[in-house]
Amino acid sequence: MKLGSTPLSKAFMEQSVLPDCPIIDVHSHPLPFGGAYLPCFDAGAFASALERNGIILCLIASHVTLSSPSEGVTEDIRIAREYPERIRAWYVFNPRYDSLEHVQRLWKENPATFVGFKVHPDSHSVKLDGPGYAPVLAWAEERGLPVLSHTWTGSACNGEIAVGGIMQRHPGLLFFAGHSLWDNWQGACELAVKYPNFYMELTAAGAIRCSLEHMVREAGSTKILFGTDLPWFATMHGVGCMLSADITDEDRRNILYRNAASALGGFAWFKEGFAAKLP
Amino acid sequence: MKQLNLFDSYTSYGMPANASVNGAGTFAEMKAALGEAGISGAMVIRREGLITSNGAVVGNPLLAADLKAQSGEDFVGIWSLLPSGSLEFLEPQDLPGAMLENRIKALKLAPLTDKYPEALWAVDDYLALAQERGIPLYINRQEGVTDSLLGDLLRDFPKLPVVFCWYSVWSGDRWLRSLARCFPNVYFELSHVHTEGFYKDFITRFGYERLLFASGWPEYYAGGTVLNLLHARIADDAREAVANGNMQRLLKGVNLK
Numbered sequence: 001m002k003l004g005s006t007p008l009s010k011a012f013m014e015q016s017v018l019p020d021c022p023i024i025d026v027h028s029h030p031l032p033f034g035g036a037y038l039p040c041f042d043a044g045a046f047a048s049a050l051e052r053n054g055i056i057l058c059l060i061a062s063h064v065t066l067s068s069p070s071e072g073v074t075e076d077i078r079i080a081r082e083y084p085e086r087i088r089a090w091y092v093f094n095p096r097y098d099s100l101e102h103v104q105r106l107w108k109e110n111p112a113t114f115v116g117f118k119v120h121p122d123s124h125s126v127k128l129d130g131p132g133y134a135p136v137l138a139w140a141e142e143r144g145l146p147v148l149s150h151t152w153t154g155s156a157c158n159g160e161i162a163v164g165g166i167m168q169r170h171p172g173l174l175f176f177a178g179h180s181l182w183d184n185w186q187g188a189c190e191l192a193v194k195y196p197n198f199y200m201e202l203t204a205a206g207a208i209r210c211s212l213e214h215m216v217r218e219a220g221s222t223k224i225l226f227g228t229d230l231p232w233f234a235t236m237h238g239v240g241c242m243l244s245a246d247i248t249d250e251d252r253r254n255i256l257y258r259n260a261a262s263a264l265g266g267f268a269w270f271k272e273g274f275a276a277k278l279p
Numbered sequence: 280m281k282q283l284n285l286f287d288s289y290t291s292y293g294m295p296a297n298a299s300v301n302g303a304g305t306f307a308e309m310k311a312a313l314g315e316a317g318i319s320g321a322m323v324i325r326r327e328g329l330i331t332s333n334g335a336v337v338g339n340p341l342l343a344a345d346l347k348a349q350s351g352e353d354f355v356g357i358w359s360l361l362p363s364g365s366l367e368f369l370e371p372q373d374l375p376g377a378m379l380e381n382r383i384k385a386l387k388l389a390p391l392t393d394k395y396p397e398a399l400w401a402v403d404d405y406l407a408l409a410q411e412r413g414i415p416l417y418i419n420r421q422e423g424v425t426d427s428l429l430g431d432l433l434r435d436f437p438k439l440p441v442v443f444c445w446y447s448v449w450s451g452d453r454w455l456r457s458l459a460r461c462f463p464n465v466y467f468e469l470s471h472v473h474t475e476g477f478y479k480d481f482i483t484r485f486g487y488e489r490l491l492f493a494s495g496w497p498e499y500y501a502g503g504t505v506l507n508l509l510h511a512r513i514a515d516d517a518r519e520a521v522a523n524g525n526m527q528r529l530l531k532g533v534n535l536k
Contacts, residue, residue, distance in 0.1 A: 039480035231475035240506025
């Protein structure tokens with residue numbers, strides 16, 4: 001679609017912050033990453049990026065927490081406390097080292113900090129549908145907590161079979177499929193259609209030409225969430241991709257903030273801290 | 280609405296046998312798609328030439344035929360090199376004239392795709408010519424230009440303008456910054472550089488003169504790189520240079536006569 005050809009597209013061509021179209025980014029990773037230099041890695045630069053890109057809420061799982069179990073979730077708690085006006089943390093659960101009891105204790109000790117679980121089965125070499133994640137997934141389903149998982153086509157740990165398996169076991173689970181089962185968009189769409197709480201998340205996936213049209217056509221724009229792995233991918237890059245896709249402004253608004261607000265809107269922390277920022 | 284005068288420093292179109300790229304089959308489709316993103320011209324290559332079973336011997340002539348059929352000079356071709364001494368590619372002395380005739384102003388090194396030695400001696404006659412004539416040379420690691428080969432190339436041909444392309448979803452900043460620091464004639468094609476804050480951070484350290492906008496189309500939606508540059512926290516003269524000016528400066532330096 002021609003850039004600037006719709007009201008929302010025209011507005012984003014003018015400025016990056018649109019009060020009437022805020023952004024909720026559900027997938028981000030502050031702090032340094034060993035495998036690549038990411039300019040906005042430190043918490044201050046990361047928080048500034050949220051502000052200049054109109055992100056009213058960003059859900060984080062820092063690289064340190066994902067990759068260094070010895071550090072636990074300390075850094076994510078710190079960042080969420082330092083920037084409560086825009087940031088909440090995923091609880092990164094690594095079944096190799098953590099337990100549900102420990103999770104529950106930290107959850108209690110840090111109210112209004114965690115939104116749900118971030119799991120990265122590929123990175124931790126643990127199958128999503130195996131026994132390691134089972135207690136946490138069951139607890140998440142019981143409490144209605146969201147789970148953001150890295151998902152990738154063909155992966156033994158978090159591919160179609162593993163993701164389909166846990167959704168069959170936990171059909172009510174609020175599940176955010178990070179990367180939308182890259183690059184099996186159709187497989188992700190089928191799960192999104194089948195399970196009411198299954199959402200496709202756009203990190204990297206949303207940049208691939210024709211992916212957005214496919215997802216909107218097959219599953220509807222109400223089943224897609226905006227995410228960028230920030231700072232891996234610039235927010236405006238993600239938004240620009242959506243402006244080029246042949247979808248409507250209503251679809252774009254659904255993806256940029258409405259769906260996340262709807263999925264998270266029942267939680268007290270969201271009602272108290274973020275609902276008033278929505279148009 | 281903010282507008283940039285955008286020139287894509289690397290894009291491709293065509294119908295490779297091993298992949299479907301929706302809406303990227305013909306020159307007209309490419310031109311229309313780039314136009315929707317506000318991009319008025321581009322350095323182009325045929326996708327057929329990016330797979331080994333076709334390579335340069337098929338991609339180069341297909342591209343030349345398309346470019347010759349176009350009016351205007353907004354689209355400029357890139358030809359892949361092959362070693363000299365055969366009937367399949369032009370000899371060095373014949374290359375400038377053929378490039379001029381076919382609107383080709385840049386060359387590309389793809390030894391992995393085109394199956395020749397990943398070594399400087401295989402193509403050094405062309406590289407000497409490119410350096411002498413100011414012809415930009417596109418390279419990327421994924422097509423067989425190893426770090427070792429690149430080092431040899433940049434040391435032996437220090438005045439050759441080299442366009443470094445990074446094709447990975449992982450940030451290539453550590454390559455970009457190393458090259459920027461050590462080699463002043465290396466330019467950076469930015470189709471796959473999407474990190475938050477890249478422009479300001481990189482330009483603060485290395486300047487904007489060697490950054491070349493590229494949309495990433497047809498793999499990516501072109502609007503992503505456009506909006507990212509449009510809202511980058513850099514001065515407007517830097518933005519314009521990245522969008523268009525730096526590439527035009529490189530092309531002005533090409534002497535094919």
